[in-house]
Structure formats: structure tokens, C-alpha cells
Amino acid sequence: MHHNFINGQWTPGVGTRPNVNPSDTRDVVGEFAQADAAQTAQAIAAARAAFPAWATGSIQARADALEKIAAELLARKDELGNLLAREEGKTLPEAVGEVVRAGMIFRFFAGEVVRQCGEHLPSVRPGITVDVTREPVGVVGIITPWNFPIAIPAWKIAPALAYGNCVVFKPAELVPGSAWALADIIARSGIPPGVFNLVMGPGRAVGQTLLESTDVNAISFTGSISTGQRVLATAGLRGAKVQLEMGGKNPLIVLADADLPQAVEVAVQGSYFSTGQRCTASSRLIVERSVLPAFVDGVKARLASLKVDDARAPGTDIGPVVDADQLAQDELYIALGQQEGCELAFGGQRVERSAPGFYLTPALLVGARADMRVAREEIFGPVACVIQADDYEHALHLANDSPFGLSAGICTTSLKHATHFKRHMQAGMVMVNVATAGVDYHVPFGGRKGSSVGPREQGRYAAEFFTTVKTAYTQS
């Protein structure tokens, strides 16, 4: 049994929930505690009580704790990657890579603890000086989705702790294993009781309590648009600081002058790896007319070479979809795309493997138009659609015609078009001859329009959300 971690104690929940392997639904990864609103309130109270000492305590102790967490994550990358692949379904190399990303994030923020700085300025008034400093926000509620079970928690928890905040962490119901393992490592890192708390359980009980509690000063959320809107309406309305990372409908433009084999690889990597379950996945492939047939043939040939199988089997390129609901959603959109007039040029079929799992072949819809639902709504599976463009200007117009603005890419050998695209694409992250998915851990991450609310995550920009600025005037 895996308990919640509240005020330095492993604490049984009010119920339990099994964690099921999507590659083999007969395999139960473990039983995990489920909290209710009252237990969540205990965690919030513990974080509140721990905050004054943690916020003003030794920064060396903070840095040492984060470095210890980083070192253990990196040392156990294979074991934790195996757990992650087993509970979420991304392939073993992808899962090990995610654990390494989590370790590097903790290492980065261990360094940031001792690199915090402020400003000392002259005042416009004689005899007065001004200091601008950053202070922690307080108690931070961290609410995460299932698709990056350890990296997303790491990139919220590490900066929260580094800048002196206390944390109540509520992971997604589908992937408590990696969250629990991370909590276990944090619990042994030397941080005082109450500074970090893990509360597993349903969004409507645990998450909602975090949103409503006036003892929670900030909410950092990654997940769906609908839940994000609820976070904004509840926590935002009561004045909490709110950071939302939500969906994407990320375009990849392929121009006639692109290196075509490279463009095919960039498209396949971005659209289908990690089973397409990345908010940065390329789900709209916007292709200039003259190269469209060759591009589609290239993508189909590459997809045919991919092995869809158990996430942990050697040689698997694409693991299963995360659960039955997501599989049904993927299939619904594939059928909808065909009803809207697309041709299903490849895949989109359930496949049987040696064990019962949620296996779907990567689907390519050709002949999409910008107004179709498959071209506007996030599917969050191994499904991409191809939209024809007349030229670069048309392609850019189509790419920007979206309620989302997270990541966007272009494949071209034209410096002129690449430069124009980087400036005029309305997205938080733009890529030239690089997949829309696959980002560094030390630079800002986030989007525009309906994709994100609040300051960027990651790198030094994380300080914007996890600290609040103070201006001090001193008459000498």
C-alpha cells in the first residue's frame, strides 16, 4: 500500500485505488491511497505551519536537499523509468529519459537556490536607496496530468521548494506510482515536515479543496482546458496566483523547399512519439501543395516501420494509449475526421498484442480543412491531420488560425521564411527543422492564447510565478 505524505508522516487515505498497466491491463502496478477534502485540508495546514521557517531558513540546506533529490533520481533512472513506462505506457527509453529530465530539473534548481539575486538602486529622492527583492509566495498547490508523471511534478515542485515555498502536490489519478516514488525521495532529502506533502485522490475532492482553500496562495496546474478553466474560476477568483498550462493543437508547416526526409522525421517524431500524448505534439501538418503527395508517402512509409507494442518490450516505438477513455476519444476523432471528409491514409486501428492493452496504430488523416473539428480540437493521441497550403503566407495563416498557441514548427531551407515564421507565429515556442515536441529543461516553457495562463514555467523564468517582488525604500 502506498500512503499519502502529510506533515512528514506516511498517512493512510480514506480509500484506495489500483494503478493499472495500459500495456497489460491484468497487471496492477499497486494500490494507492485516496484522500478526501478533510485530509487535503490537513496537508494544507501542515504546509502553512511549515512555511515561515522554510521561507527564511538556510538556503544551503535547501540547495543540499534539492541536489540530494536530483542525485537519487539520476541514480535510479532505470528502475523509475521502468515504473513510469509500466504505469503510463510511454516506451522504456522515453520513460528513462523523462526520469533523467526530472533529475536534471532538480539539479538546475539546486543551483538556482544560491543564484537568487535582487537589485539595489538609487531613489529619485536624495538620501534614499531602493532594494528590489523576491520572496516566496507561500503555500503552493501543484496539480498535474498523467502524460508526464515525473517530469511535470519535478518542474513545478523543484522551483517551488527552491524559492522557499511549501507544497501540497496532487498528482493525476492514472499515474500515482511515479508521484509516490518522487515523494518518497523528497521525504528522505532532509526537508522539514510539512514543507512537502503528497495528497493522492480525485480532482473533485483533493484538487477542488486546493482551489478553494484561502490558505493556498498559488496554484500551478497542467492539464485539460476544462479543468484549467475551473482552476481560474475558483482559485483565480479568490485572488490566488494561478499558472495554467493546458492544451495545444500544434502546427508543423512543411514548405516545398524543405529537406523532405528530414521533414518526414520531424513530423513523425513530433506527432506520434510518446503515443502522441504530449501537449506539444504536432497534430496539424500544414504542407505546401507541390510536396504534399511525396510528404504523405514518406510519413506513411515511416509509420509502417514503427512497432506498436508493450511499452517495456525491446524495440517498441509506440506504446499503448493511456486508458480506455483516451482510446475511445482517439477513435471518436478518427471517425469524426472521416465524416468531415478526410481520408484515413494510415493506421487508426486497434491492434491485439500478447497481453490485453490499449493499442492503436498511428493515424494519419489527409485532406483536412482548417474549420474541421479534427483540425481545431486537441485529440491527445497518435492522430495527426494533413492540411494543404498554397504557399508560405497561406501556411502561416492556417497555422495561426487556432484557439491554441503552445508550440509550432516549420521545415524549410529558406532563411527568409524561417526568420519570418519565428517572428510572426503566435505560439510560445517555435521550432525550425525541429519537432514541436521535445523541449529543453532549462529554458522557458509555455504558450499563448488558449494554451497558457500566467508566467512561464522552467528555467530562471520560473521565479516569476514562485516568488513575489518586494520593493524596499531606506532613508540613510
Ligand SMILES: NC(=O)c1ccc[n+]([C@@H]2O[C@H](COP(=O)([O-])OP(=O)(O)OC[C@H]3O[C@@H](n4cnc5c(N)ncnc54)[C@H](O)[C@@H]3O)[C@@H](O)[C@H]2O)c1
Ligand atoms: N500545456 C502543457 O504543458 C500540458 C502538459 C501536459 C498535458 N497537458 C494537457 O493535459 C490534458 C491531459 O491531462 P489530464 O487528462 O490529466 O487533464 P485533467 O484536466 O483531466 O487533469 C489534470 C489534473 O487536474 C485534476 N483535476 C480534475 N478535476 C479537478 C478539479 N475539479 N479541481 C482541481 N483539480 C482537478 C486531475 O485530477 C489531474 O490531477 C490534455 O488536455 C493536455 O493537453 C498540457
Ligand SMILES: O=S(=O)(O)c1ccc(CO)cc1
Ligand atoms: O515536448 S516535450 O519535451 O515532449 C515535453 C516535455 C515535458 C512537458 C511537460 O509539460 C511537455 C512537453
